[in-house]
Amino acid sequence: MTTTAETQTRLAVLDGAVTAAEADVLVVGLLATEEDPVLAAGAEEVDAAFSGELAALLALGGATGKLEEVVRLPGRGAVAAPVVVGVGLGKEPTSDDVRRAAGAVARALGGTARIVSTLGAVDPAAAAEGTLLGAYRFTAFKGDPTAGKGPIGVVEFAPGDADVIAHASTVAEAVLAARDLINTPPNALYPETFAARARELGEAAGLEVEVLDDDALLAGGYGGIMGVGQGSSRKPRLVRLRWSGGSAPVKKVALVGKGITFDTGGISIKPAAGMDHMTSDMSGAAAVIATTVAAARLQLPVAVTATVPMAENMPSDTAYRPGDVLTMYGGKTVEVLNTDAEGRLILADAMVRAAEDEPDYLVETSTLTGAQMVALGTRTAGIMGSEEFRDRVAALGRAVGEDAWAMPLPPHLRPELDSRIADLANVTGNRFGGMLAAGIFLREFVAKDLPWAHVDIAGPSFNTGGAWGYTPKGGTGVPVRTLVALLEDVAANG
Template sequence: MTTLAVTSDAISTLSCDALILGVDAEGSVTAHPQLDEQTRAALTETAVALEASGKVGSVTVLPGGPTAARRVVLVGLGDGTDGELRCAAGAAARSCGKKPGTVVVALPGESDRALSAIAEGSLLGSYVFTDYKSDADDEEEQVFTDWLIAGASVAAVERAKVIAGAVAGTRDLINTPPLDLFPGAFADIAQGYGKQQGCDVQVWEPQQLADQGFGGILAVGMGSARLPRLVRIQWAPEGAKQTVALVGKGITFDTGGISLKPPKSMETMKSDMSGAAAVMHTVLAAARANLPVAVTGWLCLAENMPSGTAQRPSDVIRIYGGKTVEVLNTDAEGRLVLADGLVRAIEENPDVVLDIATLTGAQGVALGPRTSGVMGTDEVRTEVVAAADAIDEDMWPMPLRPYIREMVLSKVGDLKNVGDPGGQAGMLSAGMFLKQFVGDANWAHLDIARPAFNEGTAYGYTTHGGTGAAVRTLFEFLERRANA
């Protein structure tokens, strides 16, 4: 269990298991209003002797020394921007031991926004997923941590709780094995959480999907014994002046279907529902924060399996709303479920619609493992990237040039689900495919394929496994819309 609170006490006298302090470019411990100069000088002397670095996220651990803490964790702050403070707090949090106990965070933040970033980083860096550890039920083995943010306001801490809670909830879903997280189970989770937060939740069962013509979701999910679902989760406060629709790809496991992936490529495919997880927890966060904006999340849930009932390459399916798609590769399935979700979401005439998906391997080829691609109408694409920049989540605007549309036109149906056979512009052709289902709506598509799952070692506030990519950007986007 983790708690987060504010402290205004003198830092050096606080009895705690760990005290987190900053280090500047010269290797000196940074000043803090609650840290006396004598203690700071003594810690700086030790830090300089140990060549503590001011590089962002560089950590040096000391005995408590002149403080009442068991250990002092010194972390480099770089230039001290909000993003660097968040990263530093996360790196320091990961260095507080396996059972941190009480941790006091005394990094210098000059605004509520900066202090909220510090609190966010602390919570996200300390994230652990232990649901499947055999000793997790042993109370002595559980991790109980009380985080105290020195000098923060209650409002800054509460905001951090909402955002970090949404990211952690998204990570939990991504990290859950597909044995336990399948479309029906995901829908049940959405109903439970939605009820807790006062959201309206509607679930389309398989027969309803068939009756209403959701051909994309059904085609992708028909190869699995665990049938697909569509979930609508809505936060609709009175007086909301903005309506936002979020559509998330929720492939709870992706084998590639009949177009089977190589075994190595399947190892992280439990993360192929990251978009739907981000959408659900963003809606829940909006409700928890009582944002004055109406937001509707659409979770397009299916398990892509090969079997005697699976869709085949060369099948032609009919998407909700009537367009037909020639399926040339059953591993290009995410765009099929999203097409259904986009058309249905736009029927409600939202002011803006965003879709979020682990959509293409080409995203990683073009932008690497940490940078998501953003496509769509120019204004909304710019708005999304600005929101990402504001909270230091790495996203990059990508173009959807008219000629790319030719790549997704089919000689048999209206469209085909893969673009150029040479593999060029794979991320862009997927985005262009989705564009054919949004009409003139204000729309953006976020491809988070590689950033959604960290296969390497932890860095900053990002731990191994599910990252919660796009959640903070989506929440910032909603906040800006609410305040417009």
């Protein structure tokens, strides 16, 4: 079975002139104007090789500079590469525009052995990230992983800041690791194998790893995880990964991610249409595992502990039922009104456990509610929690190109979670404000005065449409880049 790591594009810094590089393709950026496109920074040497006519020649080929537009031009012997590609950056490109343009080029040039890019002169970190994210292919279950557009071999950037490119590569590789986990089918990735994969990734990065099996979960009183997982022959797990933060960590951050390896809805079974997408219901877990590994690889001075509950939600004669009451880790009781609202049950156990480490911040992320997509669409995560910290997380998400929007937790919705027989119910009695009600449910399991954020990624974590920019079809790896940015922000500002 071929892994993405074995077929992943490599990045390097070019030693020498871009015009003389023995590459298959030379990439330049184009800016859109009211008239013809103009060349972006970094293309000056290439333009000189074309006697100052490169932008005009690309325009003759149809180039306008529109974001993500890719236009090819024969090298004509003016440069060593046989093909020059112009990619549109838009009018006033942001970092994410550069990231998207680099990703569009990488998708268009699949199978190319060697590429030289000048996009690093515009924004080296964004160009590096976008290239690796756009070049991603999940080939683990293909008989011939090089069929069709194979992977790009190596992309070299013009001489510049090698450290910036190396850092961006580490972040991008964390996203790719999350994508691999998300895209692995549920007959291959279930709680036991998911936990084993998390252990493998964690130990390779030097993390402390702890795995609780179903016996340990039962003995420990993890009623939410055990309740959701009891209907499957593949028993649940709880994985804990810890990065120490080095010799002098600034703060402690707890990360929690939902790890439902497949969600049928249980007894409250889902419709058949689109149920195959529920292989992605562990995207939050994949993100926090990959982020914790990245923290170690980047040697961030922040202590990070990931607490990851893993379960498969199946209907069977042992499955939990609507009407059951579960005793959660920590002692609160929850009446189950809908077994398809299972994510919040396993997360509640994990959040209480995470808070026992006395972190300074807690961030939980999950594909929690279809209501997130109704409210915000498929590309914008909903962020809830402590207002100041919530806004901080949302702003960082937008800054790295993972769109996020702060959402409220209205007090008037809390009484709708009251239960006749337990401390609270797992859903309200109506369909309005479902994303917010789920956040309010989770708030019941957050330690007092602990700054926290809930990141609902039901839409952004899995792309069911066509690829765009650096975003492939399938698992996206959202919100890994947001979480890494948060850890770096905590390291810098506390």
